[in-house]
Amino acid sequence: MAVRILIADDHPVVRHGLKVLLGERQGWEVIAEAADGMEAVKMADRLNPDVVVLDVSMPRMHGLEACRLIRENAPNCEILIVTQHDSPQMLQEALLCGAKGYVVKTNAARDLLAAVDAVSQHRNFTARDNSRDNTGLRRQADETQNSNR
Amino acid sequence: MKLRILIADDHEVVRRGLCTLLQSHDGWEICGEATDGRVAVEKAKELKPDVVIVDIGMPSLNGLAATRQLVQQDPHCKVIVLTITDSDQVIREALDAGARGFVLKSDAARDLVSAVEALQLNRMFFTPRVNDMVLAGFLDRRKTATNVPPRLPTLTPREREVIQLLAEGKSSKEVACVLDLSTKTAETHRSNIMRKLGFHSIRDLVVYAVKNNIIQVQIPSHVSSGGEDPAV
Numbered sequence: 379m380a381v382r383i384l385i386a387d388d389h390p391v392v393r394h395g396l397k398v399l400l401g402e403r404q405g406w407e408v409i410a411e412a413a414d415g416m417e418a419v420k421m422a423d424r425l426n427p428d429v430v431v432l433d434v435s436m437p438r439m440h441g442l443e444a445c446r447l448i449r450e451n452a453p454n455c456e457i458l459i460v461t462q463h464d465s466p467q468m469l470q471e472a473l474l475c476g477a478k479g480y481v482v483k484t485n486a487a488r489d490l491l492a493a494v495d496a497v498s499q500h501r502n503f504t505a506r507d508n509s510r511d512n513t514g515l516r517r518q519a520d521e522t523q524n525s526n527r
Numbered sequence: 528m529k530l531r532i533l534i535a536d537d538h539e540v541v542r543r544g545l546c547t548l549l550q551s552h553d554g555w556e557i558c559g560e561a562t563d564g565r566v567a568v569e570k571a572k573e574l575k576p577d578v579v580i581v582d583i584g585m586p587s588l589n590g591l592a593a594t595r596q597l598v599q600q601d602p603h604c605k606v607i608v609l610t611i612t613d614s615d616q617v618i619r620e621a622l623d624a625g626a627r628g629f630v631l632k633s634d635a636a637r638d639l640v641s642a643v644e645a646l647q648l649n650r651m652f653f654t655p656r657v658n659d660m661v662l663a664g665f666l667d668r669r670k671t672a673t674n675v676p677p678r679l680p681t682l683t684p685r686e687r688e689v690i691q692l693l694a695e696g697k698s699s700k701e702v703a704c705v706l707d708l709s710t711k712t713a714e715t716h717r718s719n720i721m722r723k724l725g726f727h728s729i730r731d732l733v734v735y736a737v738k739n740n741i742i743q744v745q746i747p748s749h750v751s752s753g754g755e756d757p758a759v
Binding site: 487 | 537538539540541542543544545547548632633635637
C-alpha cells in the first residue's frame with residue numbers, strides 16, 4: 379500500500395523540491411501540500427496521511443504547534459520535521475510535540491528518503507549533520523520519547 | 528540556442544525546486560548547480576552561463592560577494608539574487624554588487640520565470656514589493672543623504688570575504704587555505720579588518736557580519752521577539 383504524504387512548507391519552491399525528491403520513491407504518494415501550519419492541521423485532519431513532512435517556521439501557525447495538534451487529532455499520522463534549525467534544543471522540542479523524525483534542510487537531499495522510510499514504519503529518525511557528534515543528541519531524543527510514553 | 532542557467536543555493540531541496548521550475552520552460556537549460564558562492568564563481572568561469580541565480584545566504588562566500596565576483600569576472604553575466612531577506616540594505620547591496628534581478632524566495636515560484644525572461648530581454652527584474660522598497664529607499668535617501676554615513680566605509684571585497692569566513696568560525700590558517708593565500712596574508716587581512724572597524728574580538732566581528740548581512744543567522748520564530756521567521 380502506498381505511503382500517503384502531506385507536505386507543509388510556506389515556500390512553494392521548497393515544497394516543489396520536496397515533492398520531486400519524494401516522487402523518486404516508488405510507492406510513495408504526495409497527496410497534498412499545505413502552505414502554513416493551520417492548513418497542515420486541517421489537511422491532516424481531513425486526509426489522514428501516513429506521514430506529514432512539516433516545516434517549523436511557518437506563518438499563521440508554528441510548525442511545532444501544528445505538530446502537536448496533528449498528533450492529537452490523528453495519532454496514527456507520523457510527523458517528520460524538516461527545518462533549517464540545526465539545534466538539539468529544537469530537536470528536543472519537536473520530539474516533545476510528538477514528531478517521529480527530524481531532518482535539517484541542508485541535509486534533506488541526503489536524509490529525507492531514509493527519514494520518511496523510517497517514520498512511515500513508526501521508527502525514529504533523528505540524524506543531524508555528520509560533522510557534529512550526534513550520539514548524545516540521539517540518546518537525548520530517545521530519552522525524551524521514552525518519557526513521553 | 529538555449530538560455531543556459533546556473534543555480535547556486537546551499538539547499539539541495541531548493542535547487543531541485545528551482546531546477547524543475549525552470550527546466551519546464553522551453554528554450555532554457557540548467558547548465559550547472561553550485562552549493563556555495565565560491566563554487567558558483569568557479570562554475571560560472573567554466574560553464575559561461577547566460578544567467579546565474581544566486582542565493583544570498585550561502586556558506587563560504589555569500590551571494591552578494593559572489594555576485595560581485597561573477598560580474599567582475601564577466602561583465603555580461605546576468606545575476607538574479609534570490610533571498611529570504613527583503614531589507615532595504617540587502618537590496619541596495621545586491622544592486623551595488625551588480626545584480627540585474629532580485630526575487631524573494633517566498634515569491635520565487637511566481638516570479639522567477641518572469642525574472643529570467645526579463646534578463647533574457649536585457650531588462651532588469653524586481654518584484655513589485657522590491658520595487659516599492661527601492662523607490663521608498665531612494666526617496667528617503669534623497670531627503671537624508673547628507674546625514675547618512677557610509678555603511679561599509681573602507682572594506683575591500685577581499686576583506687569582506689575574510690570577514691565571512693572568520694564569522695563562520697574559520698581560523699586564519701583555514702581562511703588562507705580557502706582563499707589560496709599564505710597564513711601571514713590572511714592574518715594581515717584579519718588585523719587590518721579589526722583595526723579598520725575598531726574591533727577587539729571575534730565576537731564583535733560576528734555581530735558586525737550578521738548586522739551587515741555578510742552571514743545570515745536563522746532564529747526560530749518562537750524564540751524571536753515577534754513577527755514571522757522568514758527563513759526557508
